[in-house]
Amino acid sequence: MSGDGSAPVVRIKDLHKSFGDLHVLTGLNLEVRPGECLGIMGGSGTGKSVALRHVIGLMEPDSGTVEVFGKEVAALSTKELRALRRRVGYVFQEGALVGWLTVEDNLALPLRERGKLSEPEIQERVAEALETVHVTGAGKNFPAEISGGMKKRVSIARALITRPELVLYDEPNAGLDPEISRSINALMREVSDKLGVTSLVVEHRIECLQRVADRVLFVHEGKVLVDEPTEAFFQPSHPRLRAFLGYQQEPAR
C-alpha cells in the first residue's frame, strides 16, 4: 500500500507538547506516506491522541512542526485550516455523532454545509455511505437508538462521506466487544483498500493494528521507540515493546 518516494501526507518533526508539568510529547517524529495506513501504538497517556489532534489543528505544538499535505498546520490561517480540514476525515473515540440528528442527517450534515451537492445527490451519497459501512437499516434512527458498534460504523461513514484524502482514527476499537471490533477492523481495511485513502490509526489493541496497518509505530514517553512494517512490529526485538505486547497478550487471571 505504501507509496515510497512520494511526499508524505503527514510529517511530524520533533513535536513537543506539555500540559502544565506533564510532558506528553517529547520529540515525536513520524511520516505517513500517500495511500499508507500507519498505526500508532502505545500505552495510555503516551500522547497518541494528542498527536492526532495536532494533525487536525485542534492543538498547537509547544515546539516542533506538524505538516499535512505539505503545509505547516500551526501556521495556517482560519480559512486555510478549514480548507485543510475539508480534505481530512476524523473518527472520534466515542463516535461524536450529533445527538439531535438522525443517522442520515448526521451523514448529510457535512455535505449540506459545504453546499456543493444537490439534495438528491446528497441522499444518494448518504445511501452509498450507509451501504459501505453496512448500516443500511438504521438511517432514520437517532444515535441514542443504535448500538456502540453501529455508532462507530456511522462515524466512519461520516468521516468518509466527503471523500477525504486522509482519515484519522482515534482508538476505533475503544469500548467495543471483540466481535464488533473485528468487523470494524475489516471495514477499515476494506475502506483503505477500496478507496485508497491514507489512514492514521491510533490504537492500543494488537488485533486492530495487525488487521488494518501497513506500518506500526510504538510510542513510549512521548516519542517513537519502534517503527516497523506490521509483520516485523509484532515480532519485536525491542525489550520495551516486547514487555508492552507481552503484557497485553498475557491471559486474564
Add this chain to the structure above:
Amino acid sequence: MNPDSLPSWWPLLLTVLFAAALSHAIWNSNGPRALLEEAGARLVLLAAVFARLHHLPKRRGWLLIQVRSAAIGNLHVISLVGVFIGMIFALQAGIELARFGQQDQIGPLVAAGIAREMGPFITALVLASTYGSAMAAEMGTMAVSDELTALEVMSIDRISLLVLPRVVALAIVCPAMTVISDMVGIIGGGFVASAQLGVGWDLYLDSAFTSLSGLGQTIPIPKDVFGGLFKSFCFGIAVALISCASGISARGGALGVGRATSRAVRDATITIIVANYFLTWMIYR
C-alpha cells in the same frame, strides 16, 4: 419597625455585608480576570452572531424548530405565571389604593406595571430557567461528548448552525410571549379587581386599555407596550447568548454540564435584572 430606632452604624453593616457578598461572587467566578474574560467571550459571540445574520435563510428550518419548542413548550408556564403575577400585583396595589378610596385606578396601574415591567421581566425569567437551561445543557452535552469538536473538524460553522437559530428564536419568542403574559396578567388583575376590590370588569378593562392607548411618535404601538417589548427582545437575546456560551464552554463530563447549566441560569437572571434597570432608565427617563 421605625428606621429612626435603628443604630447609626446599620448602613455600614449593610455595606460590609454587600461587599462580602460581592467578593464571594467574584471569588467563586475564579477572580475578576476570569469574570472579564467570560463577559468578553460573550460579547465576541454576540458580534459573531450578528455577523452571521445573513445565514438566516439557510437556517430557517432550525429557526422554526427552536421557535416552536421555545414557544409551545413554555406557553402554559408563562400563562399561569402571568395570571398570578397580575393577581398579586392587583391585590398589593389595590389594598393600598382602597385605603384612599382610589381602587378604581387599579386598571391603569396594573396595565402599566404589567406592560412596562412585570410582563417582560417574568417572561424572560421563565424562559431563562426553562428554555435557557435546556439550551445550556444541550450545548454542554455536545461539548463534553466531542460533538462540537466534530463539527469543528468537519469545518462546520458552529455559531451559524447552533447559536444563530437559538438567539434569533428567543429574540422573536420572548416578545411574543410577553404579549401573552401582558394579556393574561391584565386579565388576572381584573379577577382580583372585580372579586376582591369591588371594581367592575367594564371599568377595569376600559381604564386599563385607555391608559395603554397613547401611541408612540415613531412606532404606532403604545409606548408602555413597546418599551416592554423592546426590553423583552433584549432579554431574549441575552438569555440565548448566555445559555449557548455557558454550554459551549462546558468541560468535564456530567459535572461540567451541570455547572454550565446552573451558570447559565444564574448569569441570565443577573443580566436580566441589571439590564432591566438600564433599559427602564433609557426608555422612560
